[in-house]
Amino acid sequence: MSSEFDIIITTDRTMMTNHRGKEFIGFMTTGPALGMPERLWLWMCAPKPKVDDLGRPLEAPYGLRKIEAALQDAGFRAAIIDPDHLGRHIERAKVLMVGHHDYFALASPSIEWWLITGKEPVNRRSFLRLMRRPEVRRARERGLRVIVGGPAAWQWLWNPNYIREFGVDTIVDGEAEKVIVDLAKRALEGGELPAYVYVGPHDAPSVEEIPDIRGASVNGLVEIMRGCPRGCRFCPVTLRPLRYYPLDKVEREMLVNAKAGLEGCILHSEDVLLYGARGLEPNPEALLKLHALAKKHFRTVAWSHATLAGVKYAQERYKLITKITEVLYDDHQDYLGVQIGLETGSVRLAKIFMQGKAAPYRIEQWPEVVVDAMAILHEHRIIPALTLILGLPEETEEDLIATAELIDKLKDYRSLIVPMFFVPLGRLRDRGWFLREHLRDEHIEVMRKCLWHSVRWAEDIISKFYLRKPSQAPLRFMLKFFISFVKWRARQIEEQIQRARSEGA
Amino acid sequence: MSGRVEVTVEDCRAAAELLREKIADPHVREIVVRVRARSDRAAALEALREALSLNISKTVVVYVE
Numbered sequence: 203m204s205s206e207f208d209i210i211i212t213t214d215r216t217m218m219t220n221h222r223g224k225e226f227i228g229f230m231t232t233g234p235a236l237g238m239p240e241r242l243w244l245w246m247c248a249p250k251p252k253v254d255d256l257g258r259p260l261e262a263p264y265g266l267r268k269i270e271a272a273l274q275d276a277g278f279r280a281a282i283i284d285p286d287h288l289g290r291h292i293e294r295a296k297v298l299m300v301g302h303h304d305y306f307a308l309a310s311p312s313i314e315w316w317l318i319t320g321k322e323p324v325n326r327r328s329f330l331r332l333m334r335r336p337e338v339r340r341a342r343e344r345g346l347r348v349i350v351g352g353p354a355a356w357q358w359l360w361n362p363n364y365i366r367e368f369g370v371d372t373i374v375d376g377e378a379e380k381v382i383v384d385l386a387k388r389a390l391e392g393g394e395l396p397a398y399v400y401v402g403p404h405d406a407p408s409v410e411e412i413p414d415i416r417g418a419s420v421n422g423l424v425e426i427m428r429g430c431p432r433g434c435r436f437c438p439v440t441l442r443p444l445r446y447y448p449l450d451k452v453e454r455e456m457l458v459n460a461k462a463g464l465e466g467c468i469l470h471s472e473d474v475l476l477y478g479a480r481g482l483e484p485n486p487e488a489l490l491k492l493h494a495l496a497k498k499h500f501r502t503v504a505w506s507h508a509t510l511a512g513v514k515y516a517q518e519r520y521k522l523i524t525k526i527t528e529v530l531y532d533d534h535q536d537y538l539g540v541q542i543g544l545e546t547g548s549v550r551l552a553k554i555f556m557q558g559k560a561a562p563y564r565i566e567q568w569p570e571v572v573v574d575a576m577a578i579l580h581e582h583r584i585i586p587a588l589t590l591i592l593g594l595p596e597e598t599e600e601d602l603i604a605t606a607e608l609i610d611k612l613k614d615y616r617s618l619i620v621p622m623f624f625v626p627l628g629r630l631r632d633r634g635w636f637l638r639e640h641l642r643d644e645h646i647e648v649m650r651k652c653l654w655h656s657v658r659w660a661e662d663i664i665s666k667f668y669l670r671k672p673s674q675a676p677l678r679f680m681l682k683f684f685i686s687f688v689k690w691r692a693r694q695i696e697e698q699i700q701r702a703r704s705e706g707a
Numbered sequence: 708m709s710g711r712v713e714v715t716v717e718d719c720r721a722a723a724e725l726l727r728e729k730i731a732d733p734h735v736r737e738i739v740v741r742v743r744a745r746s747d748r749a750a751a752l753e754a755l756r757e758a759l760s761l762n763i764s765k766t767v768v769v770y771v772e
Contacts (some may be wrong), residue, residue: 225760238721250737358752359752359753359756359759360751360756362749362750362753363749365748365752366747366749370749373752389716394770396768396769396770397748397751397757397769397770397771398752398767398768398769399764399766399769400759400767400768401764401766402736402765402766403764404710404736404760404765404766405737405766408722426748441763441764466738560739626760628763631760631761631763632760632761
């Protein structure tokens with residue numbers, strides 16, 4: 203391929219990295235640098251990837267790979283370029299495409315780290331630095347067209363000054379594989395570009411229209427399905443039609459990653475255990491074939507997301523968690539990581555916002571489902587990073603107490619619990635934001651419980667699972683230092699709160 | 708009925724009204740609105756943000772002329 207690319211696809215360093223092969227370290231890019239200089243922080247959580255002699259990264263975010271594939275399949279000279287190598291290409295490029303999970307740190311958990319600490323998260327700072335580079339500015343001034351998209355595309359509407367400052371021509375919100383080819387054609391021909399495109403579910407690509415990635419994805423992530431049938435109202439994924447990738451498509455993408463030398467694979471779905479499901483009924487055959495396939499090509503396999511009801515039902519009905527871990531665990535792997543939405547301990551809120559989350563169990567059983575599933579995960583050495591939402595609309599003191607009580611019941615189960623402030627997305631796009639001034643004692647209590655639960659288990663997870671190799675000693679040391687700093691700072695804050703309460707009493 | 712509507716309006720207020728109306732219309736699947744904004748596209752999109760936030764099910768394309 204020619205070294206001259208008409209279309210450059212990129213993102214900032216906090217995204218263009220493999221987070222040292224550990225997805226949970228990627229969480230650090232959503233916070234500000236704490237207890238150490240930002241350069242050291244970024245060294246820990248967002249190291250530079252290997253690149254080829256054109257500056258193309260060996261591993262790149264999966265979403266960008268899909269856009270690259272759609273453009274290359276359509277015959278465009280397009281490539282993902284590492285942000286450090288933009289200068290070599292941007293002078294001659296005609297279009298810059300940028301994607302991000304959280305451009306301006308407005309999504310969770312970035313926004314609460316920002317609100318709590320009062321410091322800008324590094325993902326936002328890194329992105330703004332990228333867009334303010336002299337070579338990017340010069341290219342814009344000579345007519346480079348800028349198209350932005352990805353899961354955080356909505357954030358541009360809240361930041362019109364940056365649309366202006368960075369000369370953004372088009373914002374694409376939603377699954378872009380079908381629309382991006384037409385936009386690229388118009389951009390290259392100097393044609394009119396829309397300011398905003400929202401891709402509705404009717405225009406989402408079918409499985410056949412979703413291109414296979416052509417270059418390796420970060421940590422070997424491959425999609426196995428899109429959409430989710432559970433219908434949680436705060437989640438944008440449930441707005442999309444449900445599509446399962448057939449196994450041959452999944453394998454083609456796995457092979458791209460395997461050929462690039464990656465030894466690990468992340469199966470991506472909002473609920474991996476629903477792969478090939480009939481409604482919410484798991485498909486054991488499809489799941490076991492999928493995991494056997496992944497294990498055939500990779501030493502280690504992880505899940506992006508699962509659900510607690512899915513875990514409980516799959517195990518109780520089919521012993522699937524046992525069967526899947528039997529497929530996965532061997533000399534190379536003896537644990538599995540996953541992100542799971544706990545969301546709330548309140549049955550009342552669960553009924554309002556996530557009726558399908560506990561299915562096939564009744565939503566009234568939600569706390570019981572959570573505890574049972576966590577016991578199953580713990581027993582099978584599956585380590586979840588649980589997320590919960592603070593500030594859901596209509597949330598009351600009793601709801602927060604229910605959440606705090608549920609966290610207490612999880613204390614013996616190996617996990618991280620990350621509280622997230624409500625951000626209006628999905629079917630709640632038109633609701634109000636949860637802001638710092640909305641914080642009350644019960645929120646702080648929930649956050650305090652999450653913090654102590656997480657730091658306790660983080661030390662165990664780092665030492666015994668994630669970073670136990672001798673070669674990982676420096677990073678292990680740095681992370682343990684960071685955890686010690688967090689504990690020290692948390693104790694200080696707790697004392698301050700206690701004093702304030704005593705003085706107010 | 709194709710479910711596609713394409714309308715040109717004179718300002719952001721009219722565009723926002725049109726978006727609200729068409730987003731609520733179950734027969735519409737795609738809305739293309741051209742706004743003859745007197746300001747730049749950033750300001751126009753900011754003015755339309757609230758109306759756009761009502762949409763979850765339709766393709767919406769906004770041109771700012």
